[in-house]
Amino acid sequence: MPRGSAEAVFALARAAGIAEASVHEVRVLGRDEPSEELAVKSSAPKIRQFLRTLLLAPPIDRREIRFSAHEVLALVGDEPAQRVTIPAGVPLTDVHHDLWRYCHVTGSSIARTGVSAALLAYAMLKGDTLLAVGALMFTPFSPLVLSVALGIAARRGDLTRQALLALAVALILTLSAAAITGVLVGGPLGTEEFGGPARNFVMSGLIGVMAALADSDEVGRRQLLGLAMAYPFVRLIVWFGLTLALGAPEQGSRAHDLVLLAGNAAVMTAAAATTYRLIGRDGELAGLPR
Structure with missing residues (x-):
């Protein structure tokens, strides 16, 4: 100064x-x-x-x-x-800058997204739960959803637009990697139980609140919450990619699964944005740097 x-x-x-x-x-x-x-x-x-x-x-x-x-x-x-050591929460400036780091599309993020999607697709084809959990931990969707939520809560259009761009790239890469894995590994593609809308949306809302709170607090295992955030909708994205290559099972309904995917993402984002608004209601959100 x-x-x-x-x-x-x-x-x-x-x-x-x-x-x-x-x-x-x-x-x-x-x-x-x-x-x-x-x-x-x-x-x-x-x-x-x-x-x-x-x-x-x-x-x-x-x-x-x-x-x-x-x-x-x-x-x-x-x-x-x-x-x-009172964990009163980290400043939202730290959260803001930390989430911005995940919104840049780089060679590393592209490779990480493609590999994690391919591993998850392979795990779903082979019924390997342990491999699926490991793959979910490296998917990029959790911090990107939180970035969109913070951008909406703080009315930062630049952050929201960049996060949505990174989300779109991650979505395309995940669908492509899953489809390629389906072609290389082959079927059959078994049925997947994703549950009904009520259960999915309630779980997504609760996870969105917990993730936003954990992201603003010094205490917690953020990696595990990131895994919980990824679970409701990343599997659905990979599932759609596999069906592009192998076809959807007769018992499945793409329209139903598409509603779950969009609903989970919307509910989780809204819950996280509301939580950020409550955390920064004393003016901290308004003071975030651009």
Whole structure:
């Protein structure tokens, strides 16, 4: 930040309960004016409150003041561990930037999507549950659904559009990889029980809420929740890909399964978006950077 700004920023930190900070002058290449850097370390609840205030503070010019947030696994000081480790939730700025990372279509994401879809298709053809679980953990759909939800909740059209683009690419790749696997491995394609709409939509809604909460909290096994998010609809996408190559079983109904796929995605997105709105209802969503 420009030299002389640290006192004003630290006043926001003190209002959040942070008692001290360090500041030192730095030389920033590309800037003519002298600059200084302020560093604060505290528990998650206080840091989150400080960042929320910083994002919403009228005098703060983001062209002049930049900040980054880092997780510290242990902070030993005068406060007891019981208070320092309170999992009050990570700042939504962290969630926002973390989800953006999943929305970029790269060579790695394309390869990961294709391989995971092929493995899941093979597991479904062979009835290998263990392989199916492993493949589901690497599918890209869970963070992309959360990205769409956060984009809707925060009214960030750029994030929503990019997430939908990445979702479309992932959908095409998954269908293609599943169809190719079906051609190479061959049938027969057995019947799959996906359940009725009521059970699917209730499960999708609950999973969307839990995933959004876990994504905004320091505690939890996010990989397992990602697996739970993928389960209701990724299997359906792979199923459609297999039917393109092997044909649908006589007992199955593509229209029914298509309703389940679209409904699961819509309900999960709506539930996650609503949860994000509740989490950031105090103005934190409005202060997210563009």
